[in-house]
Amino acid sequence: MLSAIRNTLRVPSISVARFFQTSAPQSSEKFDHKRIPTEDEGVQGEKLVDLDAVLKAKQNLFPTLESDNLIFGGLAYKDLPICNIRVTHNNTIFTFTDALGSVKIIRSCGMEGFKNTKKGTNIAAQTTAIGIAMRAIDKGFKTIRVRVQGLGPGRLAAVKGLQMGGLDVVSITDNTHVSWNPPRPRKARRL
Amino acid sequence: MFLTLRLLSNRHPSFIARTVFVKNNNVDDACRLVNRILGKEGILEQFRLTRYYEKPFQTRRRLNHERCKAIYNEDMERKIQFVLRKNRHEPFPGCY
Numbered sequence: 001m002l003s004a005i006r007n008t009l010r011v012p013s014i015s016v017a018r019f020f021q022t023s024a025p026q027s028s029e030k031f032d033h034k035r036i037p038t039e040d041e042g043v044q045g046e047k048l049v050d051l052d053a054v055l056k057a058k059q060n061l062f063p064t065l066e067s068d069n070l071i072f073g074g075l076a077y078k079d080l081p082i083c084n085i086r087v088t089h090n091n092t093i094f095t096f097t098d099a100l101g102s103v104k105i106i107r108s109c110g111m112e113g114f115k116n117t118k119k120g121t122n123i124a125a126q127t128t129a130i131g132i133a134m135r136a137i138d139k140g141f142k143t144i145r146v147r148v149q150g151l152g153p154g155r156l157a158a159v160k161g162l163q164m165g166g167l168d169v170v171s172i173t174d175n176t177h178v179s180w181n182p183p184r185p186r187k188a189r190r191l
Numbered sequence: 192m193f194l195t196l197r198l199l200s201n202r203h204p205s206f207i208a209r210t211v212f213v214k215n216n217n218v219d220d221a222c223r224l225v226n227r228i229l230g231k232e233g234i235l236e237q238f239r240l241t242r243y244y245e246k247p248f249q250t251r252r253r254l255n256h257e258r259c260k261a262i263y264n265e266d267m268e269r270k271i272q273f274v275l276r277k278n279r280h281e282p283f284p285g286c287y
Contacts, residue, residue, distance in 0.1 A: 174209040188243040
């Protein structure tokens with residue numbers, strides 16, 4: 001329909017060109033259904049959401065019923081010591097506990113010698129993590145599970161530091177307290 | 192059975208909920224996966240919103256802004272899809 005209209009509109013110019021044209025017309029505007037390619041998925045991960053690709057590719061990433069009794073470094077998962085990391089904007093606090101929750105070592109960026117705003121940096125968190133990992137290894141911890149609480153600049157660096165210090169991190173758990181019907185929070189900061 | 196008991200005693204049992212195992216000593220990936228899941232589920236957003244009290248006028252303004260943004264994004268997405276569409280009847284429109 002459209003091509004028909006276009007052909008009628010182009011009539012004068014074609015008639016002028018025809019004087020010089022000896023070959024067949026260059027383009028025939030015919031709709032060819034076969035030429036349209038099928039819907040392609042493209043490169044993997046281009047159309048799929050990244051998260052879904054990860055979940056599809058790897059199994060055993062998340063704990064199941066049986067994961068409590070999996071053996072890591074000679075201990076069942078539920079008996080592994082825990083490293084609790086409390087991350088805030090201003091500080092990072094590490095606490096090593098046994099599986100039952102009694103505290104063995106506690107260390108924070110402030111105790112490590114960082115003062116004031118420097119406590120809240122990722123470098124401070126990493127240094128403290130490496131330091132506490134040394135102490136933990138001295139006390140006989142080797143394989144641990146990590147529980148992170150709160151948001152802050154030290155969140156990634158803290159867990160990475162533990163590994164750099166020589167500990168074997170089995171799992172990472174987020175334990176940030178979030179409520180959908182919280183009590184009234186403190187008033188907003190005035191900037 | 193064991194899990195049911197744990198769920199009855201605690202609706203968010205530790206080391207079952209929000210937990211990712213580290214594979215091949217790749218802590219970075221595991222951390223990022225946790226963060227991404229938290230972000231997708233809206234937990235980080237809720238944490239940020241409830242850090243300080245949000246006055247009702249601010250809630251109204253935020254919601255209205257979110258609605259406007261969603262409408263704009265939807266239209267813009269459609270526009271981009273239209274411009275970027277690959278399956279044309281005529282591969283070089285306007286060229287003879």
